[in-house]
């Protein structure tokens with residue numbers, strides 16, 4: 566639509582942008598608010614130093630993949646990548662500016678989300694993941710830190726550095742928290758890591774739990790977390806509603822084939838109860 570029109574030139578360069586305040590630091594670089602001079606289009610400019618990513622052990626491939634995958638995605642709950650350019654030392658990603666910042670900061674501040682808010686976020690995540698999976702893109706790194714919030718409170722999946730086009734059976738060394746990893750990705754026995762889109766269903770279950778409880782279900786010492794994930798050994802506090810418990814239990818299933826498909830997540834009673842206010846208003 567028109568909104569994207571301003572940032573559709575074939576090539577970009579730094580002079581096209583007025584750089585604003587820093588928004589924070591990402592994994593591999595800083596992010597600034599920016600405005601494209603001719604169109605006044607507001608965006609976020611992520612600056613990555615080639616020196617840092619060249620010796621980051623395969624990080625360059627991740628950045629290339631992030632650009633290739635994210636620039637072809639268009640969904641209201643997926644952060645847009647409008648373009649990229651580079652100079653001698655840096656790579657610049659021109660990204661959608663998320664007006665309300667990082668979801669995990671809101672979660673930490675509020676401790677946990679009320680069920681109606683968690684259900685709306687999970688419904689938006691399910692819609693975004695359905696879109697990704699239809700394009701055979703697996704995100705593989707769904708967690709609060711990778712979700713931003715738009716000006717209207719809608720959530721936007723970001724950071725496609727770990728996403729892949731399925732099927733992918735190359736061994737990837739994952740770093741960072743174990744909390745969100747599904748059993749099939751931590752089981753060392755399997756000769757090759759055969760990831761299917763189902764890994765995102767497990768992470769959606771972990772995300773639902775963390776939105777409602779305020780901490781992930783298998784949080785423990787790394788060794789114990791490993792064991793508890795492998796057994797899907799979690800306890801859901803009794804104050805969580807039975808519908809929410811039901812959805813979490815249908816996603817945190819060891820057998821990837823038995824996890825609730827995204828279409829059924831969107832039709833789950835817990836989601837419908839909180840997300841189809843439109844119908845309810847019509848009834849009144």
Ligand SMILES: CC(C)NC(=O)[C@H]1CCC[C@H]1Nc1nc(Nc2ccc(C(=O)N(C)C3CCN(C)CC3)cc2)ncc1C(F)(F)F
Pocket residue numbers: 587588589590591592596609610611644660661662663664665666667710711712713723724
């Ligand atoms: C998914 C990925 C892993 N995460 C990231 O990339 C992070 C790393 C650094 C920032 C963020 N990246 C982005 N952030 C925004 N918006 C934004 C961020 C922060 C605030 C905020 O709360 N402050 C400035 C506050 C204001 C108040 N003071 C006190 C603290 C900072 C407000 C809006 N839009 C697009 C991006 C993107 F992704 F395009 F780069």
